[in-house]
Ligand SMILES: [Zn+2]
């Protein structure tokens with residue numbers, strides 16, 4: 001009564017209707033959803049609108065609804081050393097308990113508790129937190145990527161012999177002094 005029934009299409013893709021979950025049972029959710037905007041870290045993200053595969057269970061437990069499972073998608077990143085684009089599949093695990101609102105006055109909740117409001121459960125902040133914790137802050141295209149020459153920006157992977165032979169004249173003078181003192 002008085003509840004506006006909204007179809008799944010009209011809800012954001014990471015918001016779930018808890019009325020679909022029956023007390024004492026599990027709801028399994030296996031579905032593809034579009035990634036929300038800004039899902040990731042500076043150099044590595046799941047692009048907005050790209051496919052995320054959800055494999056989740058929603059379990060009706062004593063205190064609330066326990067959500068567990070994985071979110072998988074393709075990360076688009078930039079190598080922190082040579083700036084080449086890199087992509088890979090990444091699977092992120094989640095576990096989060098969404099508490100039912102307190103039944104009695106004065107029931108204690110800590111600041112970190114997630115409390116359900118109404119019938120809808122918004123999983124997006126949980127997914128966001130798990131992704132940010134897992135994605136690398138400095139992704140590399142390969143473990144031994146030599147990066148770029150700090151003097152001229154040349155790609156060292158393509159030019160392993162690359163060097164700048166001319167030594168800074170101030171260093172040359174210093175080196176000569178040190179050699180003199182050692183004599
Ligand atoms: Zn690289």
Ligand SMILES: [Zn+2]
Pocket residue numbers: 149150151152153154162163164
């Ligand atoms: Zn160089």
